[in-house]
Amino acid sequence: MGASEAEASAAAEELRRGFQTLEVIQKDPAVPVYHIYLNTAARHNALTVPFFSDLPRALSLLSVLPSARTVVLAARGSHFCSGIDFSVLRSLSPSLPSADPATSADFLRGRILSFQAAVSAIEHCRKPVIAAIHGACVGGGVDLAAACDIRCCSDDAFFEVKEVDLALAADLGSLQRLPHIIGYGNAVDISLTGRRVSAVEAKAMGLISTVFSSPVALEVGVDRLAKELAEKSSVAVAGTKAVLLRSRDEKVDVGLDYVATWNSIMLMSPDLEEAAAARIQKRKPNFSKL
Known part of the structure; x- marks a missing residue:
């Protein structure tokens, strides 16, 4: 079910108020694509700690905004991204509520779960x-x-799962x-070694869909891809994303x-009928908003 006009208007207004660690923009009002930029x-x-509040809030707002059909x-x-800021790790220890190890562990688990939820908000976004990545x-x-859902990078990008080196x-x-x-x-290789993976190797592994020749080419190419996705049926795209995630996590029969x-x-x-009509008439379909 799509958002009401009042909900969409409220979401747009909150996006305009901005974020501490992010920049969220729609480059072209005529193109229903929004960009979330990590902005530190x-x-x-x-x-940092504020990021873990900013990201899920931004994604939640974009999820109900009809003018956002794809997110970059x-x-x-x-x-x-250089990883978790050490200020996040330092912020945990002084705030432990008790000298009791069990109580402290339970508190830390709750904080970790909240950080996990912020990242999982990307998957939970309907768009x-x-x-x-550069x-x-x-x-x-x-x-x-x-x-x-899709990962692209420029040829200068590299990837490291470094947590093992931080114990x-x-x-x-x-x-x-x-x-x-x-x-x-x-996954075992790069997670246990913490070694650097180049853009070319990341593409060979399947981590990256497309490697572009430069950050400028990456921006142009991803904007083109985002616009192509935005032209598809929002219902079909949201459903395909949801089904793929459920099928990944569930048994075949449940999926x-x-x-x-x-x-x-x-x-x-009506998007189904519109897609068929557009194909017959050799035109772009005019899909309903989600």
Whole structure:
């Protein structure tokens, strides 16, 4: 069900108020594509505590905005993301509520779960999210990329799952998502070694769909892809995304039941008839808004 005009207007107004760690813009009012830029370039877009509130809020607003049919996750500055800022880790220890290890562990688990939920908000967004990666994509940056639906990069990009070198296990989703994206063996390799993976190797692994020759070419290419997705049926795109995620996480029979539920909606959508008519008339379809 689409958002009401009042909900869409409220979402647009809140987006205009801005974010502490993000820049959210629609480059062209005529193109229903929004860009979320990680916007702490001085820190190489390291993920700070405010980021974990900003990102899910931005995605939630875009989910109900009819003028947002595709979302691009990109970054300002020289690098996509240098990982978790150490201020996040330092902020946890002083705030432990008790000397009791069990109580402290429970508190930390709650904080980790809240950070995980912020990254998972990318998957939960009803709109497709394309990652446009340049420069470093390290640690938490890989978590963000892995949660996106499509990943593209420039040829200067590199990827590192570095948590093992910080005496940690990556806990924001890389270890759960990467095996499905690049295969178990590749995921074990890069997660245990923490080694640098080039753009070319990332493409060979399947982590990246397309490698562009420069950050400028990346921006142009991803904008073109985002516009192409935005021209498709919003209901079909949202349903396809939801079914793929459910099928990844569930057994085949449960996945088939889930896709039946989604298609029972899609088959009643006027978008189906419009798609057929547009194909016959050799024109672009005019799909309804979600």
